[in-house]
Amino acid sequence: MSLASLAHHDDDSIQRIATALARGEAGTGLSREDALLLMVDAPLESLLLAASSLRDRLKGRIVSYSKKVFIPLTHLCRDYCGYCTFRSDPVAGRPAYMSPDEVLAVAQAGARAGCKEALFSLGDQPERIFPEAREFLAKLGFARTLDYLAAMTRLVFEQTGLLPHSNPGLMDREDLIRLRESNVSLGLMLESISPRLRHKGAAHWRAPDKAPALRLRTIEEAGRQNIAFTTGLLIGIGETSEERVDSLFAIKELHARYGHIQEVLIQPFRAKADTRMRSATEPSIQDLQRTLAVARLILTDINVQSPPNLVSEDYPQLLAAGINDWGGISPVTRDFINPEAAWPQIPILEQRTEEAGFTLRERLAIYPEFARNGGFVDQRLMPQLDKQRSGDFYAREDA
Numbered sequence: 001m002s003l004a005s006l007a008h009h010d011d012d013s014i015q016r017i018a019t020a021l022a023r024g025e026a027g028t029g030l031s032r033e034d035a036l037l038l039m040v041d042a043p044l045e046s047l048l049l050a051a052s053s054l055r056d057r058l059k060g061r062i063v064s065y066s067k068k069v070f071i072p073l074t075h076l077c078r079d080y081c082g083y084c085t086f087r088s089d090p091v092a093g094r095p096a097y098m099s100p101d102e103v104l105a106v107a108q109a110g111a112r113a114g115c116k117e118a119l120f121s122l123g124d125q126p127e128r129i130f131p132e133a134r135e136f137l138a139k140l141g142f143a144r145t146l147d148y149l150a151a152m153t154r155l156v157f158e159q160t161g162l163l164p165h166s167n168p169g170l171m172d173r174e175d176l177i178r179l180r181e182s183n184v185s186l187g188l189m190l191e192s193i194s195p196r197l198r199h200k201g202a203a204h205w206r207a208p209d210k211a212p213a214l215r216l217r218t219i220e221e222a223g224r225q226n227i228a229f230t231t232g233l234l235i236g237i238g239e240t241s242e243e244r245v246d247s248l249f250a251i252k253e254l255h256a257r258y259g260h261i262q263e264v265l266i267q268p269f270r271a272k273a274d275t276r277m278r279s280a281t282e283p284s285i286q287d288l289q290r291t292l293a294v295a296r297l298i299l300t301d302i303n304v305q306s307p308p309n310l311v312s313e314d315y316p317q318l319l320a321a322g323i324n325d326w327g328g329i330s331p332v333t334r335d336f337i338n339p340e341a342a343w344p345q346i347p348i349l350e351q352r353t354e355e356a357g358f359t360l361r362e363r364l365a366i367y368p369e370f371a372r373n374g375g376f377v378d379q380r381l382m383p384q385l386d387k388q389r390s391g392d393f394y395a396r397e398d399a
Contacts (some may be wrong), residue, residue: 017042024297027058035245039294044286047108051322058301059324063353064363064394067346068117068328069110069162072336073098073149076133077123077169079207081270082276083237086337087123090132097136097148100155106333107156113332115393116388117365118162120153121255121336124209146175154182161384163366165230170209171218176225181378184366184385185262186222187230192239193247203237203277216250223258228370228377232265235291236283239252244291248298255302260376262367263303263325266292268310270338285314289321296322303367308349309341316356325363326353361394363365368393 020034021042030038038047074097077087090096098106107118113131126133142148143155146168153164166179167187179186191197193212197204204210222229233247248264255261268283281292288306296304308315315326329343344352353360364385370376371393377385390396 013041017117021046021050025053027297027300029300030298032245032249035248035294035298036242038297039241039245039290041346044290045387046074047293048289048320048322051296052320053294054300055304055322055324059303061358062361063319063324063326063358064303064361064367065326065349066117066328066363066365067115067117067174067395068330068365069106069113069115069153070328070333071103071106071118071156071338073103073118073120073122073152074126074133074145076126076130077141078125078129079123079169079176079209080205081207081210082201082203082205083234083272083280085272085275085339086121090130093395095136096126096130096132097211098152099110100152102139103152104155104159107160107162107386109333110330111160111162115330116163116362117328117331118153118156118160119328119365120149120164120166121245122149122170123168146171150175150178150182153179157182157381157384161387163365163381163385163388167230170214171221173221173225173240174223176227180225180227181380184364184377185230185370186383187263188215188218188222189234189265190219190247190251191234192237192243193250194239196243197238201276202224216254219251219261220254221259223254223260226258226375227260228261228262228366229296230263230265231261231323232263232267233291233295234267234269235288236269236281237277238280245294245298248295252298252302255299261302263282263305264295264299265327266295266304266306268306270341272340272348274292284303289317292318292321292323306340307335307338309335309343310338312321312341315344316352319353319356319358326360362397363394364388 018186020037024030075088164183165185166183268288303325304323305327307327308319
């Protein structure tokens with residue numbers, strides 16, 4: 001640790017920071033006080049070294065990614081988050097949802113390009129407020145968006161062999177059970193545990209599905225149903241350092257109880273035109289690194305990832321913060337959540353990952369340790385998963 005960087009601290013503070021870093025690097029479990037101290041006061045260089053050391057010991061020097069095709073089933077959403085350009089209200093002449101034929105065409109293009117994951121993203125419960133959504137669904141014999149999603153993930157799996165992963169918003173027990181039959185994993189971003197963000201004018205104002213208690217309930221129920229699950233934080237939307245730490249501990253607690261969190265994503269807020277938060281300050285790469293490093297030290301052996309396209313050419317710097325995954329990368333479709341941010345080409349991603357001293361490996365939509373444990377995957381999906389996996393449960397290179 002650089003003493004010069006701690007010149008404004010007294011001896012007791014320096015010792016507490018050093019002790020917290022040692023505990024974190026040892027992987028013995030940080031306290032909330034330790035984590036907050038590291039988030040706010042630890043020298044960044046020392047924090048990154050501790051996180052990298054823990055990652056290397058528990059995860060090695062393999063950094064994974066999933067080759068996916070992105071299927072935005074509907075942009076309609078009943079939430080009006082202050083930063084989102086993915087969601088939309090109905091537009092005259094524009095279908096409310098992708099049709100089954102459109103879904104299948106995109107999935108088939110992905111399969112031809114060597115993708116193995118079909119990522120379904122969509123707005124949350126649009127039929128609750130939009131008659132256009134209800135009318136579209138009714139014509140196809142569905143009452144709810146989640147019912148249509150279940151049918152489309154099943155269609156894609158059966159017709160293309162791609163392994164679906166869906167991020168559909170809040171889900172109850174019955175939804176999770178049904179989607180588990182055609183998805184090898186599911187996801188829901190916690191974003192933040194802060195209820196303040198739902199106050200008037202804040203990031204989650206007019207977003208009823210962003211209530212932290214409701215999102216935690218979905219994540220917990222996924223654990224009860226043995227579903228490999230992805231969640232994470234969106235940083236820079238008005239949360240405090242304490243709230244970031246508390247969000248990570250909430251995730252850690254659920255994983256300790258059910259063992260189902262396969263991946264925690266730390267995503268930086270990016271200001272977008274035509275949103276309420278278009279003038280908000282974006283997190284710096286140093287802020288992102290700090291949060292990733294603290295996440296690694298809190299979550300220890302859970303897979304931690306951050307999207308490379310959201311930090312432009314600087315993305316190799318995130319490896320120093322202890323991540324071990326780049327998330328989904330598509331050679332076919334753009335990032336519909338962040339359409340302004342192109343994914344790196346996979347050969348370039350591999351080159352830059354190797355230049356940083358790591359080996360890039362393609363994984364499936366379910367991480368190797370979860371694929372290896374058959375209890376997380378519906379038996380109807382296992383034959384296709386077995387076709388696509390290698391001996392160590394990463395993706396087969398010749399699949």
